[in-house]
Amino acid sequence: MSHDPDDLFAPEVIADPYGYFGHLRETDPLHWNARSELWIVTRYEDLVWLVRHHELFSSAVIKSDQRPPYPPIDAEDRGLFDEVRHFRSDQLVEQDRPAHTTMREAVHEYFTPTAMESWRPFVRAAVAELLDEVAPQGRMDVLQALAAPLPVRIITHMMGVPSEDRDHLRALADKLLYINRGESYRMKPLMEGIGAMMAYVEPKVGQRVLAPENDFISVLAAAEKDGVFTRHQVLVNTALLLFAGHETTMNLICNGTLALVRHPEQWARLTADPAGTVRVATEEILRYDPPVKSTQRIAATDVERHGKQIKQGDRIRWIMAAANRDPRVFEHPDRFDVSRSPNPHVSFGSGIHYCLGATLARVEGQEVFRALAERFPDLRLDTDRLEYQPSIQFRSLKSLPVAWG
Amino acid sequence: MSRALRTTVDHGRCVGNAQCVNLAPGMFRHNENVQSEVYDPAGAPEAVVLKAARFCPTSAIRVEDAATGEVLFPQP
Numbered sequence: 001m002s003h004d005p006d007d008l009f010a011p012e013v014i015a016d017p018y019g020y021f022g023h024l025r026e027t028d029p030l031h032w033n034a035r036s037e038l039w040i041v042t043r044y045e046d047l048v049w050l051v052r053h054h055e056l057f058s059s060a061v062i063k064s065d066q067r068p069p070y071p072p073i074d075a076e077d078r079g080l081f082d083e084v085r086h087f088r089s090d091q092l093v094e095q096d097r098p099a100h101t102t103m104r105e106a107v108h109e110y111f112t113p114t115a116m117e118s119w120r121p122f123v124r125a126a127v128a129e130l131l132d133e134v135a136p137q138g139r140m141d142v143l144q145a146l147a148a149p150l151p152v153r154i155i156t157h158m159m160g161v162p163s164e165d166r167d168h169l170r171a172l173a174d175k176l177l178y179i180n181r182g183e184s185y186r187m188k189p190l191m192e193g194i195g196a197m198m199a200y201v202e203p204k205v206g207q208r209v210l211a212p213e214n215d216f217i218s219v220l221a222a223a224e225k226d227g228v229f230t231r232h233q234v235l236v237n238t239a240l241l242l243f244a245g246h247e248t249t250m251n252l253i254c255n256g257t258l259a260l261v262r263h264p265e266q267w268a269r270l271t272a273d274p275a276g277t278v279r280v281a282t283e284e285i286l287r288y289d290p291p292v293k294s295t296q297r298i299a300a301t302d303v304e305r306h307g308k309q310i311k312q313g314d315r316i317r318w319i320m321a322a323a324n325r326d327p328r329v330f331e332h333p334d335r336f337d338v339s340r341s342p343n344p345h346v347s348f349g350s351g352i353h354y355c356l357g358a359t360l361a362r363v364e365g366q367e368v369f370r371a372l373a374e375r376f377p378d379l380r381l382d383t384d385r386l387e388y389q390p391s392i393q394f395r396s397l398k399s400l401p402v403a404w405g
Numbered sequence: 406m407s408r409a410l411r412t413t414v415d416h417g418r419c420v421g422n423a424q425c426v427n428l429a430p431g432m433f434r435h436n437e438n439v440q441s442e443v444y445d446p447a448g449a450p451e452a453v454v455l456k457a458a459r460f461c462p463t464s465a466i467r468v469e470d471a472a473t474g475e476v477l478f479p480q481p
Contacts, residue, residue: 052421052439101427108424113464342417350420351439354462 006035009071009182014388017293021322030306036070038315042322044329050297050318052351057297057316058096059353063089064298065315071182080187087194090236093353100352106223110216116359123367126153131371139382142400147253150364151246159238160215169242172197176243182390197239205234216241245357247394251291252365254397257372259288259336261381261402266338274373281338282365287345288336293321293395320346376404409471412454414441418465425457425466
């Protein structure tokens with residue numbers, strides 16, 4: 001056991017965030033974490049209020065926070081940290097109004113539900129191809145065989161990069177996963193990934209400015225032409241697409257598969273009618289064990305809540321994993337119920353920064369869980385040891401061995 | 406003469422992403438929960454209303470022909 005109850009990276013908090021943050025939700029809904037110098041918000045109503053009031057809580061978290069990163073990084077990496085900050089400050093997710101409105105407008109149309117729904121056949125084919133490869137083996141690590149390669153295929157297709165570059169991009173994506181992890185050396189692989197990603201994308205942006213194609217880099221290149229994005233912002237946001245879509249989708253697939261195999265009666269409901277149940281089931285998967293546990297804002301002004309004073313410049317982490325299990329909103333919140341409806345989970349956030357890729361994530365999750373239910377109805381867990389990455393933000397399994405047949 | 410529309414926002418789905426408010430400020434505004442509501446049903450041209458509905462990331466907006474009840478968005 002860790003001795004400091006505010007240690008957010010303690011092994012028991014990483015293993016079971018629901019117990020730790022659920023306790024805070026019921027006993028101290030606006031908790032000051034002295035160790036990391038930040039507020040922790042865990043109740044559903046508070047979280048929605050906070051995220052929808054973008055005028056009170058700024059998204060420029062990296063840009064405006066001058067405090068050292070938490071947990072600490074290696075002393076010799078301070079220079080790298082400044083480079084990472086420069087990079088991340090130009091991400092769409094770091095922008096406040098008015099800049100955010102114009103930038104989101106430039107990319108939003110590409111990601112509308114109607115547009116993303118048209119990708120379903122492509123996603124379905126990619127899932128089938130990956131499962132064909134492992135089907136004869138009778139077992140797989142869901143992470144390596146399915147959850148990691150699938151989003152890379154989708155995103156490289158979206159970026160219009162040739163399939164022979166997929167392995168290179170997956171290697172870069174693996175380095176970008178060090179964002180918001182706990183290892184003290186994380187700045188090195190992270191900056192390597194960022195540098196290589198920008199070097200890879202730069203010539204492609206140049207080409208798309210001159211000769212647009214039907215891909216996402218062309219959308220960004222057009223926005224650069226219109227003066228909405230600088231070249232640095234185009235490069236940064238292309239990289240954002242890679243890591244925002246990669247780790248989150250990986251976690252959705254792994255966490256969902258784990259929830260399903262651990263609840264045989266729920267899995268039976270899915271396998272009985274995969275096509276008819278998978279949409280509602282995917283929402284419950286998103287609620288029950290969300291890909292992103294928490295994220296952050298910075299107070300833009302002094303605000304009072306629950307009788308406490310949040311000061312301008314204070315860091316605030318809001319815990320979707322806790323809000324999704326708030327008994328004030330969800331009946332039997334700790335119960336995994338694939339027919340739960342309505343299901344107003346906050347796994348994609350809320351407000352003006354609501355996840356741009358939400359529909360694509362849903363389509364990918366639905367196609368994966370449907371295919372698993374159709375092809376491997378006797379799917380089962382093939383390990384008694386599960387470990388999670390030491391991240392405050394992401395709920396990421398290190399591996400997920402399953403078997404069938 | 407443009408036809409009259411019946412446009413509704415499902416507050417079980419709306420997350421206050423503000424695409425509709427940005428695209429058609431003469432028609433949509435946010436309430437005290439920062440969820441969208443229609444305050445002037447004729448406050449934007451039909452093409453803009455349909456674009457606002459299409460841009461909604463949670464598909465919370467439904468648009469009908471007020472006279473016939475024909476559903477214009479979401480398309481079947």
